[in-house]
Amino acid sequence: MDYRVVQMDEHTWRIEEFDDTSSVYMYLLEGSERAMLLDSGLGMIPLDEITAELTSLPVDVLATHAHLDHIGGNSFFEKVYINELDREVFSLHCDKFRSHYPDYQFRGQRDNIIWYTGEKEFQLGGRTLRLVSSPGHTLGAVSILDVERKWLFTGDTCCQASVLLNLEYTTTVETYKRTIERLLSIGEQYDLTWPAHHKIPVSPEILEQFREAADLLLDKKAEGEDIEMPFGPAKCFYYKDISITYTPDRVFDRNDA
Ligand SMILES: [Zn+2]
Numbered sequence: 190m191d192y193r194v195v196q197m198d199e200h201t202w203r204i205e206e207f208d209d210t211s212s213v214y215m216y217l218l219e220g221s222e223r224a225m226l227l228d229s230g231l232g233m234i235p236l237d238e239i240t241a242e243l244t245s246l247p248v249d250v251l252a253t254h255a256h257l258d259h260i261g262g263n264s265f266f267e268k269v270y271i272n273e274l275d276r277e278v279f280s281l282h283c284d285k286f287r288s289h290y291p292d293y294q295f296r297g298q299r300d301n302i303i304w305y306t307g308e309k310e311f312q313l314g315g316r317t318l319r320l321v322s323s324p325g326h327t328l329g330a331v332s333i334l335d336v337e338r339k340w341l342f343t344g345d346t347c348c349q350a351s352v353l354l355n356l357e358y359t360t361t362v363e364t365y366k367r368t369i370e371r372l373l374s375i376g377e378q379y380d381l382t383w384p385a386h387h388k389i390p391v392s393p394e395i396l397e398q399f400r401e402a403a404d405l406l407l408d409k410k411a412e413g414e415d416i417e418m419p420f421g422p423a424k425c426f427y428y429k430d431i432s433i434t435y436t437p438d439r440v441f442d443r444n445d446a
Contacts, residue, residue, distance in 0.1 A: 190233035194243070200316070201338075202243050203389075206230040213258045214385050216342055217243055218335060220313025224248045227333060227342050228385060229269070231290070232261025251311070251318070253344025253385060254330040255279035257286045264299050272322075273304045275329030278358040321372065325365035328358050334378055341372070341379035347399055348384040349391045351432040354439065355423035361439045366403035369396055395431060402428035406440060 195203045200219040204226075205212060216227040217240055224244045229236060229252070240248045249268040252259055255275035260282065263269045271279060279302075308331075311318040317336040324330060326345045333342040346352065346368065354365055373396050381390040405411035406426055413424030413435065425434045 190231065192234045192239070194239065198338075203383075204230070204234075204236070204239060206234050211258070212386065214383070214389065216383060217248070218313065218316065218318065219244045219246060220316035222246065222312075222314030225311060225313060225318060226250045226266070228253055228259040228344070229262030229265065231258050232263070232265070233290075234262070235265075236262040237265040251320075251333065253333065253342065253346075254327040255282060256327065256345070257282040257289065259344070259385065261286065263301065267301055269302050270305055270309070271302055272329030272331055273306045274324070275327050275358075276304060278327050278329070281357060321375070323368045323372065324360045325354060325368045326352060326356075326359060328360060330368075332372060334375070336378070339378065339380045341382045341393070343372075343382050343384045343391075345385055347372075347382065347391070347396055347431075348387045349395055349430055350387040351425060351434045352399065354433060354435040355418060356420055359439070361442050362403050362406050362433065362435050363440065363442045365433075366400060366407065369399045369403065372396055373400065398429045398431050399433070402426055402431060402433050406433065406435070 190208050192204060192206045197203055202217045204215040213230050215230050218225050224246045226248055229250050250266045251270045255271055255278050308320045308322055319334040319336055321332045321334060323332045323346045330344055330346055332346060354362060376393055382393055383390050411426055413426035416423055416425045423434050423436050425432050
């Protein structure tokens, strides 16, 4: 595993963790009193030392969701905020970590997790982070509005790629569409989105594409093609710059719809 740090402005950095096959972005947001690290990546790089070089302020972690490539470095930090709705997927992925990366000495999780419910706001000192519930890719996924900068950090909810709704603890396409509509409804509050993978930054216009694609599936005007994923068979609907990967039994909230 390797990494690089990219400074985004005077008080914001992106830490990119990667190897030959995958990469994930973490974002370090500094206020005047505290700093918040959005996600902790795979945990295969010395995140405590890396963040300490960037800021002298205390650093907490806020997870966009509890998949293994977003929680791996949790144990480096004193406080990690994770949505209560991701508790089960968190347990599952702590185990998965071991099977995915057998050679890696996983530090394991420690008793530093703050399970919160609802939508929180964090004050970092002159910098406000507002959480927006974003169920879809996981039940407890959140987007994070960096209020003063008008940035939206979207985790895996709307990368310019495929949104994966075919995993354990993902929601239906219908629920995901409500998330996208909610994010679009506050569209005047952000100018750019910063996902955790793939192309960055991403224009908010990409959310319109996800809404249109979800509408086509829900109106039965389109259907994904059959694909084989490591997690089993799924369908993938390619639309403009994005796609939605889903399973046929999880399109509608009510299966008789
Ligand atoms: Zn994920």
